[in-house]
Amino acid sequence: MGGRPRRQGRSRLPLIVGPSIAGAAFLYLAFIGLSDGPSHYWVTFFPGFVLLGIGMGITVAPLTTAVMSSVATHFAGTASGSTTPSREPPASSPSPSSALLPSLCSPCLQMRTGPIEISSEARAALSAEAPRLGAAAVPSQVVAEKVAEVQTAIRLAFVDAFRMVMLICTALAWIGAALAGFIVERKFTAAE
Numbered sequence: 628m629g630g631r632p633r634r635q636g637r638s639r640l641p642l643i644v645g646p647s648i649a650g651a652a653f654l655y656l657a658f659i660g661l662s663d664g665p666s667h668y669w670v671t672f673f674p675g676f677v678l679l680g681i682g683m684g685i686t687v688a689p690l691t692t693a694v695m696s697s698v699a700t701h702f703a704g705t706a707s708g709s710t711t712p713s714r715e716p717p718a719s720s721p722s723p724s725s726a727l728l729p730s731l732c733s734p735c736l737q738m739r740t741g742p743i744e745i746s747s748e749a750r751a752a753l754s755a756e757a758p759r760l761g762a763a764a765v766p767s768q769v770v771a772e773k774v775a776e777v778q779t780a781i782r783l784a785f786v787d788a789f790r791m792v793m794l795i796c797t798a799l800a801w802i803g804a805a806l807a808g809f810i811v812e813r814k815f816t817a818a819e
Contacts, residue, residue, distance in 0.1 A: 637689075637692070638689035638690070638692045638807075638811055639807060639808070639811040641685050641686065641688075641689035642686060642689050642690060642803075642804070642807035642811055643804045643805075643807050643808050644685055644804075645682050645683065645684070645685030645686030645687075645689070645804075646682065646686055646800040646801065646803040646804035646807065647682070647800070647801065647804045648678060648681055648682030648685065649678075649679055649682030649683055649686065649800045650682075650796075650797045650798075650799075650800030650801040650804065651678060651682070651797075652675050652676070652678035652679035652681075652682055653675075653679070653793045653794075653796040653797040653800060654793070654794070654797045655674065655675040655678060656672065656675040656676075656679075656793045657789075657790045657793035657794050657797065658790070659671050659672065659675070660786055661782060661783070661786055682800075727792050727795070728760065728788055728789065728792050729757070729758045729760060731787075731788040731791050731792065732757050732758070732760050732784060732785060732788040733754065733757040733758070735783075735784040735785075735787040735788045735791075736753065736754070736757045736763070736780065736781065736784035737754070738784070738787075739780035739781075739783050739784040739787070740753060740777060740780045740784075743773060743776050743777060743780060744773070745768075745769050745770070745773055745777065746768055746769075748766075748768045749766050749768035749769045752766030752767075752768050753765075753766050753769075753777070756781075757784075760785050760788070761781065761782060761785035763781045763785075765777045765778055765781070
């Protein structure tokens, strides 16, 4: 009555292919680097986002099917609720990557500005700006000759932090694809 339907095994291939494509998209986004501004969006970020959309589009419906068909009927409501964030992330809750990015930006900024000769007051003010990511302002304590160098360091630090987040997302997507290859197949076999 509350067993696992055989349909679950049909989710296996899309749950491998979708996250694999999404992982490739994250990897592509990780290596974009600095661009020449909004006019280059279509040849830099857009292809990666299209690839990510394709990967997620392949993943979401089979994920729901796999989750819903793997639980007993009396747990259907809980299972349905657990898949909702994958389809409709609430606007009020930050994604894990948006929480990780500011924490990575600070050490990246310290690394990028380390070789630049600026005062300790300027470094402290710059550290306070780090959570603003790429929008961080050059502190007024930085001497005029170093402003351009610090601006470049801020931009490169944001790119470094973004790259690390995209590489983490790549790894997680590919781990998800590998797990789907092992877990979904075994559950399907057990249901036969």
